Amino acid sequence: MIKLTNISKIFDVSGQKLTALDNVTLTIPQGQICGVIGASGAGKSTLIRCVNLLEKPTFGSVIVDNEELTQLDDARLLLARRKIGMIFQHFNLLSSRTVFGNIALPLELEHQPKEQITQRVTELLALVGLEDKKDAYPANLSGGQKQRVAIARALATKPKVLLCDEATSALDPATTHSILRLLKEINRTLGITILLITHEMEVVKRICDQVAVIDKGHLIEQGTVSEIFSNPKTELAQEFISSTFNYQLPDEYLEYLTETPTSANSRQVIRFEFTGRTVDAPVLSQVSRKFNVSLSILMSQIDYAGGTKFGFTIAEVEGDEDAVTQAKIYLMESNVRVEVLGYVG
Numbered sequence: 113m114i115k116l117t118n119i120s121k122i123f124d125v126s127g128q129k130l131t132a133l134d135n136v137t138l139t140i141p142q143g144q145i146c147g148v149i150g151a152s153g154a155g156k157s158t159l160i161r162c163v164n165l166l167e168k169p170t171f172g173s174v175i176v177d178n179e180e181l182t183q184l185d186d187a188r189l190l191l192a193r194r195k196i197g198m199i200f201q202h203f204n205l206l207s208s209r210t211v212f213g214n215i216a217l218p219l220e221l222e223h224q225p226k227e228q229i230t231q232r233v234t235e236l237l238a239l240v241g242l243e244d245k246k247d248a249y250p251a252n253l254s255g256g257q258k259q260r261v262a263i264a265r266a267l268a269t270k271p272k273v274l275l276c277d278e279a280t281s282a283l284d285p286a287t288t289h290s291i292l293r294l295l296k297e298i299n300r301t302l303g304i305t306i307l308l309i310t311h312e313m314e315v316v317k318r319i320c321d322q323v324a325v326i327d328k329g330h331l332i333e334q335g336t337v338s339e340i341f342s343n344p345k346t347e348l349a350q351e352f353i354s355s356t357f358n359y360q361l362p363d364e365y366l367e368y369l370t371e372t373p374t375s376a377n378s379r380q381v382i383r384f385e386f387t388g389r390t391v392d393a394p395v396l397s398q399v400s401r402k403f404n405v406s407l408s409i410l411m412s413q414i415d416y417a418g419g420t421k422f423g424f425t426i427a428e429v430e431g432d433e434d435a436v437t438q439a440k441i442y443l444m445e446s447n448v449r450v451e452v453l454g455y456v457g
């Protein structure tokens with residue numbers, strides 16, 4: 113369990129005070145995966161580094177596995193940190209050591225007997241699927257393999273908590289998926305609590321139970337993934353959710369799109385966005401029948417996160433001007449976000 117209470121971090125930058133975190137309170141129950149999402153400079157790295165006191169909070173309390181870390185002396189903090197593993201965006205492996213040597217390092221620092229180290233490293237190599245790479249050097253590994261080594265190293269001392277600092281940001285999408293699957297499996301099989309920071313909602317959507325949104329050092333929204341995806345309360349959370357949709361109308365089509373109607377027959381091109389709050393009914397067919405408008409669908413994407421259905425549809429909408437306006441109002445009242453992208457025809 114991780115419990116951060118009223119955490120503030122104020123840096124002194126050339127005599128000026130810079131508040132990187134302002135009164136942040138966040139609890140992650142044992143065995144859960146929590147994602148903290150925010151834009152660049154929001155305070156994510158500072159927050160995650162406060163959990164293992166790589167950064168000492170200016171104010172507030174940090175409890176990990178029932179221990180208040182801010183009160184510990186250096187020797188006891190060192191012991192407490194063994195219960196907290198950490199992985200990084202750029203892996204931070206030692207290039208002069210083999211895969212085996214990198215994973216063994218934390219155990220060597222604990223002066224564990226050689227046989228015990230060999231046994232533990234062998235188990236970890238199997239866990240992360242790198243048995244055949246044990247004698248390889250980091251320079252000869254792919255990004256995904258390097259992150260697997262880093263994960264194995266972070267788990268060597270059997271931590272209760274794993275901190276992931278933008279752990280997939282340097283990886284391609286397929287490798288990102290395989291690393292996220294591995295993290296989820298580790299969470300499920302070993303019961304490790306995971307706190308990850310990311311700027312990608314896709315990561316949150318894939319593996320997190322909880323999400324917290326951070327903006328300019330403030331935690332502005334938090335809840336279960338399904339709560340946030342179904343009912344985002346802040347514009348920023350909504351923007352992060354929308355960013356998980358990859359849509360791009362074809363260039364040939366965009367050439368015909370105008371900002372204003374060019375004739376009486378112009379059709380509106382509208383993006384309809386559905387969230388968990390949208391009325392659970394076939395609302396597009398309803399408006400088509402009710403207001404006698406026709407919808408010609410250009411693209412559509414529906415997704416699930418935390419059991420919540422969400423997505424968007426882009427369509428050309430044709431009909432009497434008043435009818436189209438009525439249809440848009442009806443959809444907005446059904447909690448569909450309606451955005452006119454332009455006009456065609």
Ligand SMILES: Nc1ncnc2c1ncn2[C@@H]1O[C@H](COP(=O)(O)OP(=O)(O)OP(=O)(O)O)[C@@H](O)[C@H]1O
Binds near residue numbers: 125132150151
């Ligand atoms: N050691 C430091 N000294 C002074 N200012 C710092 C220090 N570390 C972070 N900051 C400042 O604190 C703020 C938050 O930085 P932080 O790195 O936590 O953000 P972030 O959300 O992780 O950003 P990014 O995604 O770009 O890494 C920024 O304004 C940053 O410049």
